[in-house]
Amino acid sequence: LEHQGIKVEFIGQIELYYDRGNHHEFVSLVKDLARPGEFTQSQTFDFEFTHVEKPYESYTGQNVKLRYFLRATVSRRLNDVVKEMDIVVHTLSTYPELNSSIKMEVGIEDCLHIEFEYNKSKYHLKDVIVGKIYFLLVRIKIKHMEIDIIKRETTGTGPNVYHENDTIAKYEIMDGAPVRGESIPIRLFLAGYELTPTMRDINKKFSVRYYLNLVLIDEEERRYFKQQEVVLWRKGDIVRKSMSHQAAIASQRFEGTSSHPEAKTPSQPPENNGRQ
Secondary structure (H helix, E strand, O other): OOOOOOEEEEEEEEEHHHHHHEEEEEEEEEEEOOOEEEEOOOOHHHHHHHOOOOOOOOEEEEEEEEEEEEEEEEEEOOEEEEEEEEOOEEEEEEEOOOOOOOEEEEOOOOOEEEEEEEEOOEOOOOOOEEEEEEEEEEOOEEEEEEEEEEEEEEEEEOOOEEEEEEEEEEEEEEEEOOOOOOOEEEEEEEEHHOOOEEEEEOOOOOEEEEEEEEEEEOOOOOOEEEEEEEEEEEOOOOOOOOHHHHHHHHHHHHHOOOOOOOOOOOOOOOOOOOOO
């Protein structure tokens, strides 16, 4: 087999589905493995890309795909032989320094007044959303209440912006009419859902945000809702052996209901701290 050279590339690329002809590369590295020549038997070529910056997490959405892959090319006169292999990149984060609770009100004058509270504003992908809903005034007949997890994918810029909303989960809180003074607890486990970290303005091409949508439905099928953005982040699964026992205990208390202690140093917010 005659060839004009062999090379391998490491590529990070964003593909917008409405602009399929253009692939936006944000990482592109190449190594030449062999000069032009001829194959007479099977050969193996070793290669290494060291200290490669992988700034974003792999993502496949409704209108956009961010992928990393290796591409090996055997150059030939008529047609090249090309093989690609995808690599999945996860963005790992440490515990956020600031993680305040969320307190909001929903009201219709002289008809309905409720307060709801979520224990945090930032959750890792295996976390538990804990909260409460307080009914301060109820003069309409509510028959159903639920919390939805909404993923909003935004692609494009300027006038060519596309929003795609996807309901990831529906969690029923109440079935039946509440009364004044009633308090309803919320425990929503995130581990059972297909979630990604929050992604903001990735390479100025797209964003992925998550919202908790509180929905109330009355007996006349009218819907009342309140939406609140929450930040999702990916927690590393590996505990460093050098971390102290006290740090592990503090981390476990911070997480709350974790089944095994995992120590993290809360040094930076969970946007782009570490990569794996």
